[in-house]
Amino acid sequence: MNQPLAYVHPGAKIAKNVVIEPFATIHNNVIIGEGTWIGSNVSIMEGARIGKNCSIFPGAVISATPQDLKYEGEETIVEIGDNTTIRECATINKGTSDRQKTVIGKNCLIMAYCHVAHDCIVGDFCVFSNNSTLAGHVTIGDYVVLAGMVAVQQFVSVGSHAFVTGGSLVRKDVPPFVKGGREPMSYVGINSVGLRRRGFTTEKIREIQNIYRILYQMNYNNSQAAQILEAEMEATPERDEILQFIRDSQRGIMKGYFSNN
Structure with a gap:
């Protein structure tokens, strides 16, 4: 972890065997669990709680201030579960007074350029393909797969084991075990392959x-x-x-x- 070209705030709590690459920035009030890898040019801001054996790739920004005009600086957090991978330039904003936190579960894969907004709750074993975006207050169950460029409207829920096809605009709740696709997004069967x-x-x-x-x-x-x-x-x-x-x-x-x- 002793990387002279990275900035780690003295108030951050970093496990001994965390790897932090050059030019990463770790702010105050951050906790990072053992075995996690932080790539170059990652920014981990105040309130991040990152689990064990995670991989965070270059350019990702974790726990930035919510993009919400109602946010008034209250102390909130982001939780990232164990064994989760966050790819290049993904952004995960911390919570507001609504839920106090944004959560990504265990064993998830958040691909490049995804955005998870404030107060989202994402379950375990989820896969978000490139450029998928969650607006604020979205709830995602376990084992959900979002294909590329999916956009989920605020306050929507997606049930466990659901699959949403690429480019979909998700304006309504998606029940568990199904596939959603077409425009407007509709039920197109159950997620039998998954x-x-x-x-x-x-x-x-x-x-x-x-x-x-x-x-x-x-x-x-x-x-x-x-x-x-x-x-x-x-x-x-x-x-x-x-x-x-x-x-x-x-x-x-x-x-x-x-x-x-």
Whole structure:
């Protein structure tokens, strides 16, 4: 860690085996866990809490002041989970008084030029492809994949195991286990490839397909579909997660796709 061409504030708490490359800047009130690598020209600003065995590539800026005119200098943080990789020039802003923090979970890959705004909560094992952008107050579940140049509107939620196709504008909540695509973004099936890769059985994938068939292909509104799912489908963790997501949705879930649109 003893890199004379990097600046490390005396108030930063850096584990002994962290590697900090030349021209990186580590501000006060920063914690970095053991085994983490900080590339050249990275800026880690006040309030960053970076876990173990992370890799942060050149040009990334972690825990900068929120790009929010309502921010009044309150003390907030960014949390980066263990084993997460943040690629070149990605930017992750710290929280505001709303959630007090911005969180990236464990084992995530945030690719080059991504932006995660203030008060976002991102789960574990997520992959954000190049230039994907989260506005403020977005919530992302575990194992979510955003393809390149996805833009997520403020206060939107994306459920676990969802996949959003490249270039999508995400204005509504995306339920768990699905694929979202087209414009306006719509349901285009379940994320069967991702689910198989993560060990979901054929029977479980079929169960999820049947749930979304009722929700999106039977001409029910969301409330009617939820009632039918609760009454007629066997209670499973996946069914309950989908139902809870629908009930908790503040912006409404994305629509189904109809070929005559």
